Amino acid sequence: MxxxxxxxxxxxxxxxxxxxxxxxxxxxxxxxxxxxxxxxxxxxxxxxxxxxxxxxxxxxxxxxxxxxxxxxxxxxxxxxxxxxxxxxxxxxxxxxxxxxxxxxxxxxxxxxMTQGALYVGNRTFTVEPRPPVPPGPGEVRIDVAYTGICGTDLHVRHGDMDHRVSAPAVIGHEMSGRIAELGDGVTGWRVGDPVTVMPLDWCGECPACRDGQQHICHRLTFVGIDSPGSMQRSWTVRADLLVGLPEGLSLRHGALIEPTAVAVHDVRRSRLTAGEHAVVIGAGPVGLLIASVARTVGAEVVLVELDPHRREVAAGLGFTTVDPAATDPAGFVQEWTDTAGAAVVFEVSGSAGGVRTATGLLAVRGRLVVVGIHPTPREVDLHRVFWRELEIVGARVYQRDDFTAAVRLLAAGEVPAEDLISEVVPLLEVTAAFDALERGGVVKVLIDCGGTW
Known part of the structure; x- marks a missing residue:
């Protein structure tokens, strides 16, 4: 070559x-x-x-x-x-x-100039030289080390989010790096500090914000989708979005803080406790992270997944898996729980089949946590919800405490970060990185943005 x-x-x-x-x-x-x-x-x-x-x-x-x-x-x-x-x-x-x-x-x-990957529409990314943006008051400039590609980024590539992403646009929000420059008025941070970013920008005025639920602000801006993201060598953001990383945590693993915070938030919303049975439908990156976080609280966890590679990865992490094409999940859960059913089901697949399966797995007063993004309305067995007094719980993004917990879990090695990283691809090969995710056979793909020190 x-x-x-x-x-x-x-x-x-x-x-x-x-x-x-x-x-x-x-x-x-x-x-x-x-x-x-x-x-x-x-x-x-x-x-x-x-x-x-x-x-x-x-x-x-x-x-x-x-x-x-x-x-x-x-x-x-x-x-x-x-x-x-x-x-x-x-x-x-x-x-x-x-x-x-x-x-x-x-x-x-x-x-x-540095460089950044731009989504330009029609499933196409280009890598373009970009001058670093000096930080303004209250801002910092970050040398981005790694950016992970998530399912939302794939939706962007497919054009599903063109109503929010104004091409050409730099996307990306699962990241790690080090502070390269401080704007006026920034305190509590130093150049060289390892950081990630909690990419939520809320209005502070709507009913949700006034109720203390800023993460589901009515006018929420998601940084990396609605505004420029981290798929670039140099990224300037507000300092109040920063989350510090311990020096002992590798920046590779630091790029998994954001999706781990998603998992922490989902498990917290479920009210899962030690000894309870939990089923995760969908063993992609978020599903595997939910299973990992659920295990840290002492729950018994099973993953339901059609893809053989994902089942293999989950099994390698010590989880029991079920192939729904070969084994009836409801029958399996009945035997596993001595006919009681699962206390919690996390629907992570975002599929109609996942929703249909979920309600049939739950115990009396069980909790169905909707994690996957469903682009169209789904049929739900409401008779089952009524008959067993089930709860349906939404779980969207995260709060600051979830990020703090995610940092702690990764730093302690309680989340198997290295086992979840399938490939690290240079920024210049961003198209190949997206293609790898499209083909499957990988879990998490990181883009090396070149900001390592």
């Missing part, structure tokens, strides 16, 4: 058209690039300069370049390019040779 880079100047009057064209034709262009033995093709823009990176896995680079240049699908994009005098690289998708990754990094440094 060989790595190549490019620096191309876009015609200023066609920059916006280039972005639009790139998004529209990208699926076809991607097929052409793969056929030409090119992998992990990534671009990022700064002003009129386009920087690019890719890996070549073929045997005849020149022939494959000619194949790309001859493909009519690439021509509208190629037409937007022109060479840059004195800068290595040539115009055109068929001529992506000339600058290695080191040259690109040097050019970015010369311009005083």
């Amino acid at each position: 060989q790595r190549y880079g490019m620096v191309i100047r876009l015609r200023p009057e066609r920059r916006a058209e280039y972005l639009r064209l790139h998004a529209e034709v990208w699926p076809a262009v991607e097929r052409t690039l793969r056929a030409a033995n090119i992998r992990n093709y990534t671009i990022f823009l700064h002003d009129d300069l386009l920087f690019g990176y890719y890996e070549y896995v073929g045997a005849d680079h020149a022939a494959d370049q000619a194949r790309i240049a001859a493909d009519p699908q690439t021509q509208p994009v190629v037409a937007a390019h022109r060479p840059v005098p004195g800068v290595p690289g040539r115009a055109g998708l068929g001529a992506l040779v000339g600058a290695d990754a080191g040259s690109l990094a040097s050019e970015r440094r010369r311009r005083g």
Whole structure:
């Protein structure tokens, strides 16, 4: 495998058209690039300069370049390019040779830029040079070490959240890093402190906020979705969003604080206690974290999961698993609980089948905690809810105490962070990171944003 880079100047009057064209034709262009033995093709823009990176896995680079240049699908994009005098690289998708990754990094440094991954629409991310944003009063600038990709980020990629995410946009909220710069008036923090961010920005005025439930503010801004996120090398945020990390906690594991806080909040909402039986439907990252947190309170835990890889991971963490395609979950739980049923069921799958299954597993006065995001209304067995006096509990995001507890659990090793991290991928390969999650066979994928010290 060989790595190549490019620096191309876009015609200023066609920059916006280039972005639009790139998004529209990208699926076809991607097929052409793969056929030409090119992998992990990534671009990022700064002003009129386009920087690019890719890996070549073929045997005849020149022939494959000619194949790309001859493909009519690439021509509208190629037409937007022109060479840059004195800068290595040539115009055109068929001529992506000339600058290695080191040259690109040097050019970015010369311009005083870092880099960030931008969602530009149509399932496409680009990596673009970005000048660091100096912190204003009450703000800090963070060198981001790692950002985890969560299910919400996948929804963003699919376009499901285009009503909230204004492309081009930097997303990401599961992160860790160190403070690089303090704005005026910031106290209690020092440059170099390891931190994560609780990415909730509430109004403080609505009925929920006045009732002390700021995390479900009527006008809540979720940082990393509704405002710029952490999938970048340098990130400037309000200091009051920071959560400190102990020096003994690795920044890799620190990137799991936010999803662990979700799990802590879910378990707290369930009122689960030692000795109770709990079922988690869905053994993705959040489901596995809920199971891990539930185990720390002394509960007996079973996970219901269709995917064999996820069941294997859960079993490797010491959990009992049920394949609902092979074993009736209701029958299993009846035997497991001596016919009583589970005290708590966490519905994490976000599926109609998960909801249908959940109510049938609960004991008298059991608690169904709705964790998964259901995009459409679901059918619920309300007769069962009535007959057994069941409770249905919503659990959304987290509160500050949940973050504090998550830090403590990870620092104590009570959450198996390393076992949940399947891959760590460089920021330049953000597309490959999302593709890995789409394919499955992984639990948590982290993006290395380059802010390690």
